[in-house]
Amino acid sequence: MAGKPELHQPNNHEEEVTLEDHDPEGLICSSKSLQGHLTRAPWLLPLLISLGLFLLMLATLVQISRICANPQGQTQDQKGSSSFGKVAVPQEQTYTGLEQIQQIQQQLTQFNASLAGLCRPCPWDWEFFQGSCYLFSRTLASWGASASSCKDLGAHLVIVNSVAEQQFLKYWHIRQSQLTWIGLSDHQREGSWQWVDDTPLKLSFWKEGEPNNAGDEDCVVIAEDKWNDSTCSANNFWVCEQPSTPCPGHARSALP
Structure with missing residues (x-):
């Protein structure tokens, strides 16, 4: 009819275009x-x-x-953390340290041996024999002066107590080829021979026919390899005796 307006029905294509026109970003898709x-x-x-x-x-x-891979990483981390607090000493360094200690000990032993060699049980110019020190004089003096000289040195005229000691003195007497005073006399009482420490004579090495007290002979000398009484005022060589001083190493070894 001419009097009624016509209604416009859009087709599907036009609807899709209209929807797409309202989606500016192109995000809507049918x-x-x-x-x-x-x-x-x-x-x-x-x-x-x-x-x-x-x-x-x-x-x-x-x-x-x-x-x-994670457990291996944790194991390495744990190993690293556990070994971090420990000081690892290489085996070669440890062995070298032991060698150095042994070398030091050897050097100390050699040093102690050298000191023991330098240690003298007797003063200089004194001779050592069986625990005693002996000084053979180079000057002449009377028996009394000789006894005083030994006393000033902290010693005494030699006292012979054994055959070995007599042989030792005989060796030195032969070397010097001189009469030598020993610490034996009877000036306190004639015929009563005593040593300078007031001990009586027990072992003697008299020369045949001696003592004879010829001319008031009250003091004893070593004549050749035997004893002889002589005048105490005569000038002869003499022998001083004193105990030896053990070296420190020997003293420690002697202890039980």
């Missing part, structure tokens, strides 16, 4: 449009599914590799 794409490219759906499965498998493998 299901019909997507179905149209899949209909035109039937290989697209399997490709998307395969790609998704590949990415899922890749992510799973990465996660598994991390889990497997």
Whole structure:
């Protein structure tokens, strides 16, 4: 009828255009449009599914590799932390240290041996024999002066107590070839021979026919390898005797 206005019914294509015009970013897509794409490219759906499965498998493998590697890392960290607080001494350095200690001990032993060699049980110019020190004079003096000289040195005129000691004195007497005073006399009482320490005579080495007290002979000398009484005022060599001083090493070894 001419009097009624005609109503305009938009087709589907115009509705889709209108909706797309109101989506400025192009984010809205109709299901019909997507179905149209899949209909035109039937290989697209399997490709998307395969790609998704590949990415899922890749992510799973990465996660598994991390889990497997993590315990080793922790073990190394624990080893590192445990060894950090310890001082590692190489075996070669330890062996070298033991060698140095042994060398020091050997040097100390040699040093002590050298000191023992330098240690003298007797003063200089004195001779050592069986625990005693002997000084053979180089000057002449009377028996009384000789006894005083020995006393000033902290010693006394020699006292003969054994055959070995007599032989020792005989050796020195032969070397000097001179008469030598010993610490024996009877000036306190005639015929009563005593040593300078007031001990009586027990062992004697008199020359045949001696003592004879010829001319008031009250003091004794070594004549050749025997004893002889002589005048105490005569000037002769003399022999002083004193105990020896043990070296420190010998003294320690003598202790039980």
